[in-house]
Amino acid sequence: MIAFAFGRLRPVLGSRVPIHRYQFHHRIQPLSRTMSSESEQASKKQKMTKVIGTHNGTFHCDEALAVFLLRLTNTYRESDLKRTRDPAILQTCDIVVDVGAVYDESKQLFDHHQRSFTEVFGHGFTTKLSSAGLVYKHFGKEVISNVTQLPTDDEKVETLWLKMYKEFIEAIDAIDNGIAQYPADVKPLYRSRTDLSSRVGHLNPTWNESVDAQAVDVLFGKASALTGEEFLGRLKYYANAWLPARNLLIASIANSLNVDPSGKIIVFEQFLPWKEHLFELEEQQQTPEDSKAIYVVYPDEMAGAWRIQAVPVSPESFQSRKALPEAWRGLRDDELSSVSKIEGGIFVHASGFIGGNKTKEGAMAMAVAALTI
Structure with missing residues (x-):
């Protein structure tokens, strides 16, 4: 956590805060000299x-x-x-x-x-x-x-x-x-x-205020x-x-290469906001299209399970670089595990952008299998 040096806002107009709040005098000066000195x-x-x-x-x-x-x-x-x-x-x-x-x-x-x-x-x-x-x-x-x-x-x-x-x-x-x-020919749907x-x-002040x-x-x-x-x-x-999340993503990408040398699967040991950082890093590093990440795997702390999420084509997009397999979409629990042949399946969203498994190993198996389907 980065410390912040300025906890309170000072007024823009008016008195200033002195650098030294207290001043100590070793001896009492005559009043006239003191007044002159202060002046x-x-x-x-x-x-x-x-x-x-x-x-x-x-x-x-x-x-x-x-x-x-x-x-x-x-x-x-x-x-x-x-x-x-x-x-x-x-x-x-x-x-x-x-x-x-x-x-x-x-x-x-x-x-x-x-x-x-x-x-x-x-x-x-x-x-x-x-x-x-x-x-x-x-x-x-x-x-x-x-x-x-x-x-x-x-x-x-x-x-x-x-x-x-x-x-x-x-x-x-x-x-x-x-x-x-926005371009001049685009009419906004509302005003803010x-x-x-x-x-x-x-x-x-308003125009009619004195x-x-x-x-x-x-x-x-x-x-x-x-x-x-x-x-x-x-x-x-x-x-x-924001900055700690960026640093965690960089570390996670490096560590994930031990699990998936292709770099297409990124594993987080804790949830963090990753989309914006990932796209910025790929742009800065000029990552080739065939080397970009496809899936991220991270713990779902609320449910005590793990999730696999497809990387979108852009941070704001609902379209994925490679959605989870169509045969898995909309399935849950035992049916999902049976079709995917991976134990512990919880769900896969109907659009295929996200899915869940009871364990980290299961989520990773889903990601590895989805890359080849």
């Missing part, structure tokens, strides 16, 4: 405090998340925030996101609205970035390293960095840039307004905390559940 320290601290700049007015999911992510980095962890479109004020900020019409990493300027902007995440992704994607591209590995407490160069950080972009950040980039999820970008949008700038800043703080909470929740899942 000098406060002034010095103010000068050292980093400032993030973004636009004021209506806010969106991308800059709300960008600000949150920056506050998970070492440089901007204790930063203040200025929401303005005044170029003179923005020039005083240490980093500017989603405003200013300039993308220049060396100057810490991360806007994507200028006509010349064409930046994408890379690594096979082609969606144009928003300010969220820009910040994540440049600071994401550090954020993941800080949250998971893994070294930045750990390969798990790279894996999680890419996974979080694919499953979380890319959609925010696309929505903010007006990139449709519960995605993260929509929920952030709903936090803005709200001052300070109140909107408070709402932006809520929006940034909302995006951050979802980001950390998703990262926690991928770090503590």
Whole structure:
């Protein structure tokens, strides 16, 4: 289990949490000197405090998340925030996101609205970035390293960095840039307004509300905390559940070669979500079609038995690479054992995508027999 360093969300606007909560003085200073010293320290601290700049007015999911992510980095962890479109004020900020019409990493300027902007995440992704994607591209590995407490160069950080972009950040980039999820000629059967970008949008004041700038800043703080909470929740899942399953699958594939040298049968000693990982690994390793897995065998812990499942042609497909034999389909118990000539049969689904046996040996025998039928 990967430890998470940030258990609570801090407000985006308002007071900052000091690095050292308690300070001890070895001797009492005269009041005037103490007040002067405290004033000098406060002034010095103010000068050292980093400032993030973004636009004021209506806010969106991308800059709300960008600000949150920056506050998970070492440089901007204790930063203040200025929401303005005044170029003179923005020039005083240490980093500017989603405003200013300039993308220049060396100057810490991360806007994507200028006509010349064409930046994408890379690594096979082609969606144009928003300010969220820009910040994540440049600071994401550090954020993941800080949250998971893994070294930045750990390969798990790279894996999680890419996974979080694919499953979380890319959609925010696309929505903010007006990139449709489906071709224009496809009419959706229903509308959904519960995605993260929509929920952030709903936090803005309505057109007929009279709200001052300070109140909107408070709402932006809520929006940034909302995006951050979802980001950390998703990262926690991928770090503590998704990634361990991937590692178990890799180990299971290696161990299964001792049982089936062809690699067409994978045996798990415990159930785990395997489909997505298997297809990703096959793509990364460019596994030839005739060497891809056909069946997986794993314990059915609820029933105390074992299952054999056909690998689908794609993670979302109901069609199998090789379904269990047609003669077995729809049969149960003794009838199944009689027809398959394998003891301990429990069932085979009518479509042939899954079956069960009372023992591991029986399930493996079903898998071996099904390969040759």
